[in-house]
Amino acid sequence: MAHKPKIALYWCSSCGGCEESVVDLAEDILAVAEAAEIVFWPVALDAKYDDVARLDDGAITATLINGAIRLDEHVSMARLLRKKSRLLFAHGSCAHLGGVVGLGNFFTNEEILNRVYCDVPTVNNPDRVLPRPETRQGTTVLKLTGLHDMVRSLHQVVDVDYTIPGCPPPPALVKEAVMMVLEDRLPPKGSIVADTRALCYTCPRKETRPEMLEVPSFKRVYEIEWDPEQCFLNQGVVCMGPVTRGGCMAQCIQANMPCRGCFGPVDNVRDQGAKSASLLASLMESTDEEQLKKIVETIPDPGGLFYRYSLASSIMKGRVRRRP
Numbered sequence: 001m002a003h004k005p006k007i008a009l010y011w012c013s014s015c016g017g018c019e020e021s022v023v024d025l026a027e028d029i030l031a032v033a034e035a036a037e038i039v040f041w042p043v044a045l046d047a048k049y050d051d052v053a054r055l056d057d058g059a060i061t062a063t064l065i066n067g068a069i070r071l072d073e074h075v076s077m078a079r080l081l082r083k084k085s086r087l088l089f090a091h092g093s094c095a096h097l098g099g100v101v102g103l104g105n106f107f108t109n110e111e112i113l114n115r116v117y118c119d120v121p122t123v124n125n126p127d128r129v130l131p132r133p134e135t136r137q138g139t140t141v142l143k144l145t146g147l148h149d150m151v152r153s154l155h156q157v158v159d160v161d162y163t164i165p166g167c168p169p170p171p172a173l174v175k176e177a178v179m180m181v182l183e184d185r186l187p188p189k190g191s192i193v194a195d196t197r198a199l200c201y202t203c204p205r206k207e208t209r210p211e212m213l214e215v216p217s218f219k220r221v222y223e224i225e226w227d228p229e230q231c232f233l234n235q236g237v238v239c240m241g242p243v244t245r246g247g248c249m250a251q252c253i254q255a256n257m258p259c260r261g262c263f264g265p266v267d268n269v270r271d272q273g274a275k276s277a278s279l280l281a282s283l284m285e286s287t288d289e290e291q292l293k294k295i296v297e298t299i300p301d302p303g304g305l306f307y308r309y310s311l312a313s314s315i316m317k318g319r320v321r322r323r324p
């Protein structure tokens with residue numbers, strides 16, 4: 001019997017949602033398991049890192065990596081799996097762009113560790129003990145992998161062949177990516193498994209998208225009496241649909257949530273956050289600077305909104321800080 005193609009899956013700094021997008025293949029996962037051999041998938045199989053290291057270079061047909069890169073372990077696993085795989089997929093927004101995890105780049109490691117391990121109201125840590133790279137207990141030395149100063153996307157660390165966008169990607173796109181490999185119908189290297197156009201082109205509310213914005217202020221969804229037929233921009237709610245790649249079947253819009261940009265920018269846009277700010281600015285009707293300033297001040301959390309998924313791979317990459 002001919003050897004089956006080998007598939008691997010790995011998670012870096014991940015919430016587990018992208019793993020769910022694989023589990024959500026439901027019975028289709030049986031077809032994948034029938035057609036391919038899943039050789040490494042830490043969330044589901046008890047394979048060890050050494051099992052991967054022992055494989056010949058290029059022995060894995062395709063590896064899907066989800067999650068952002070923020071630990072030494074992520075870098076070494078990404079490099080190892082790159083070496084062992086013929087094809088490498090960035091799976092989900094965190095691997096693609098840094099994702100929500102990348103918002104950590106607005107803060108220092110010290111701020112993040114203090115917040116998570118000491119200051120969250122549900123944590124009881126009066127001695128403010130933080131994780132350390134090395135801890136000694138008698139003669140035993142316990143080591144933790146190193147934490148990086150900045151979160152990075154997968155392509156900032158290794159060469160990536162294809163991207164499955166989304167937070168998490170819809171299972172249909174995960175299936176399409178796997179079938180592309182199994183049926184040997186690969187698109188050009190660098191392709192993103194989704195639409196090439198912005199979400200607005202396939203949005204059920206596109207007919208009501210305004211040419212110009214005449215809103216006196218921006219609001220969050222819960223602050224308005226929403227109209228499920230109207231474009232969010234028309235209702236004074238920021239929607240990232242005009243600057244976000246489509247292919248998600250407008251699932252958030254259909255659930256009455258504005259697009260938050262998880263599919264990343266469309267082709268030829270380098271910085272999704274900057275593009276969003278520029279789009280809103282170009283849509284504003286008023287030319288009165290004072291009025292414009294007041295409207296802009298009503299945009300809720302502009303950094304977190306415009307760069308929710310793409311901060312780590314943006315031009316700034318994070319908060320610009322002066323080195324001491």
Ligand code: SF4
Nearest residue numbers: 015017092093094167
């Ligand atoms: S892309 Fe979204 S679902 Fe996937 S690991 Fe990141 S935060 Fe979780």
Ligand code: SF4
Nearest residue numbers: 200203231232239241
């Ligand atoms: S801005 Fe948002 S709600 Fe309006 S058409 Fe585009 S995706 Fe749809």
